[in-house]
Amino acid sequence: MNPTAASDALEWSIDGCTIGRAMEVLGEKWTLVVLREVVNGIRRFDDMRVRTGVPRQVLSNRLAMLVDQGVLKRVPYRDPGARERHEYRLTPKGLDLYPVLITLLEWGNKYLADPAGPPLRFTHRDCGAEVHAEIHCADGHLLADRREVVPRPGPGARRR
Amino acid sequence: MNPTAASDALEWSIDGCTIGRAMEVLGEKWTLVVLREVVNGIRRFDDMRVRTGVPRQVLSNRLAMLVDQGVLKRVPYRDPGARERHEYRLTPKGLDLYPVLITLLEWGNKYLADPAGPPLRFTHRDCGAEVHAEIHCADGHLLADRREVVPRPGPGARRR
Numbered sequence: 083m084n085p086t087a088a089s090d091a092l093e094w095s096i097d098g099c100t101i102g103r104a105m106e107v108l109g110e111k112w113t114l115v116v117l118r119e120v121v122n123g124i125r126r127f128d129d130m131r132v133r134t135g136v137p138r139q140v141l142s143n144r145l146a147m148l149v150d151q152g153v154l155k156r157v158p159y160r161d162p163g164a165r166e167r168h169e170y171r172l173t174p175k176g177l178d179l180y181p182v183l184i185t186l187l188e189w190g191n192k193y194l195a196d197p198a199g200p201p202l203r204f205t206h207r208d209c210g211a212e213v214h215a216e217i218h219c220a221d222g223h224l225l226a227d228r229r230e231v232v233p234r235p236g237p238g239a240r241r242r
Numbered sequence: 243m244n245p246t247a248a249s250d251a252l253e254w255s256i257d258g259c260t261i262g263r264a265m266e267v268l269g270e271k272w273t274l275v276v277l278r279e280v281v282n283g284i285r286r287f288d289d290m291r292v293r294t295g296v297p298r299q300v301l302s303n304r305l306a307m308l309v310d311q312g313v314l315k316r317v318p319y320r321d322p323g324a325r326e327r328h329e330y331r332l333t334p335k336g337l338d339l340y341p342v343l344i345t346l347l348e349w350g351n352k353y354l355a356d357p358a359g360p361p362l363r364f365t366h367r368d369c370g371a372e373v374h375a376e377i378h379c380a381d382g383h384l385l386a387d388r389r390e391v392v393p394r395p396g397p398g399a400r401r402r
Contacts, residue, residue, distance in 0.1 A: 087369035094294040098304075098351025098361045101278050101343065107354075108346075109269050118261050120310055122393050175353055179374045180343040180388040183261065186268075190260025191396070193335055194267075199397030201258045208391045213385060219366035222388075225373060228340040232367045233282050237359030238349070239359045 098238055107151050109180075112136050113188065116144045117176070121156065122202075125169035138180060145170060153179065185215045258398055267311050268339075272296050274346070276304045277336070280314065281303060281343060283363075285329035313339065345375045 109113055119130045131141055134161075148154040153176040156168040172179075174175045184204055191200040217225040224230060243395040255359045268274055272294075279290045291301055315337040316328040332339075344364055351360040377385040385391060 098356045099275070099278070100354050100360050101346050101360070102275050103354040104346045104350035105271075105274050106268075109265075109274070111265075111269060112393045113261070114265050114269070115262050117261065130325060138367070175326050177388045178267060178349055178352065180391055181377060182342070182349055184377060184391070185341040185345045185375065186261050186264045190264035190339055192338065194263040196398050201259050202398050203394050203396040205392050205394045206383055206385060207380050207390045209383060210385075211378060211380040213379045213391055215345065217341060217373050218379050219369060219373045219387070220371040221312040221366065221369050221370060222373075223366055225366060228337045229275050230367045231340055231344070231366050231373055232310050234363050234365045236361050236363040238356050239361040 098240075104182075107147075107153070108182070110144065110147070112140055113144050113148070114183070116141065117183065118181060118202075120172055120176070121180070122172055126167070127170075144147065145218060148176070151175075181215055181227070185212060188214055257400060264342075267307075267313070270304065270307070272300055272310070273304050274343070276301065276345065277313070277339060278310065278362075280330055280332055280336075281340070285331060286327070308336070310336075320375070321402075341375055344373060348374055 095165075112137075115134055115136065116130065119134060124130050124133060127141065127145070131134070131138060134141070135145070145154065149156055149170075152173055155173050156171045157171050158166050159169055160166045182214075185201075187202065187204060205211060207215055215230065217228075219225060248370060268277075275294055275296065276290065279294060284290050284293060287301065287305070290296070291298060296304070305314065309316055309330075312333055314330045314335050317331050318326050320326045321331055321367070347360075347362065347364060351363075355361075365372055377388075377391065381393060
């Protein structure tokens with residue numbers, strides 16, 4: 083964010099960018115909507131289809147991709163008198179997406195909600211208060227201003 | 243996340259979901275890559291094009307969409323002897339996307355980086371330590387376990 087930052091960044095390759103890779107998993111239309119359903123406790127194919135209106139084949143593809151990527155796992159269940167079916171639950175890798183969903187919801191609720199307000203909030207189970215993401219550093223400081231965040235080459239950075 | 247959660251959620255409409263709306267702005271292929279460039283201090287069209295390899299027309303569309311959405315603003319500049327051109331900077335709405343980028347990078351770095359490690363880290367300007375997102379509630383509690391996060395209908399929620 084300073085005058086030399088642009089020229090610095092231009093020297094580094096963007097190969098292996100993990101934001102790009104994360105978006106390859108999450109960026110496909112409907113993928114985050116499917117994750118939102120699972121987070122909301124909607125775990126079964128037919129419930130998701132009815133609630134979201136995602137076309138059957140698209141929903142099926144997104145769920146298969148998320149299982150393939152290790153974000154969701156299929157867990158068998160059997161309703162009385164029915165054949166065995168599967169529901170979808172978050173894996174640890176999927177649970178680690180909570181901060182992404184929370185920051186997306188926070189931004190969406192601030193800028194994109196209807197005048198009546200947002201339809202969904204994330205709250206703290208123990209006290210009921212709304213949750214939000216805070217940016218902290220490993221040394222324990224709270225970063226109140228986005229301008230305190232500086233991108234730096236990581237261990238896997240390569241010169242162009 | 244409890245047995246009644248699914249049936250509760252099924253009673254609510256998903257109209258106006260702000261995660262869906264946020265992904266309409268951010269989910270298009272390359273959009274977050276363009277934002278990552280701006281965050282890295284790459285503000286000029288030609289620099290972005292050379293560094294990312296995004297096709298000229300796609301890059302042009304993504305930048306126009308982000309200006310249209312109020313995430314980026316165009317700022318004129320003039321190199322000596324050249325005609326006036328524009329560079330792209332984050333608006334306050336765009337700066338508020340930092341937490342989304344940080345949580346995406348955190349997840350990508352944990353699960354999708356090459357063995358050599360991630361190519362990019364976000365650090366604290368003042369102390370150099372790596373930054374991360376923490377989930378807190380409005381009452382000041384730190385939520386260490388994702389299972390403490392509970393979705394609830396917001397003020398704009400409608401029954402189906």
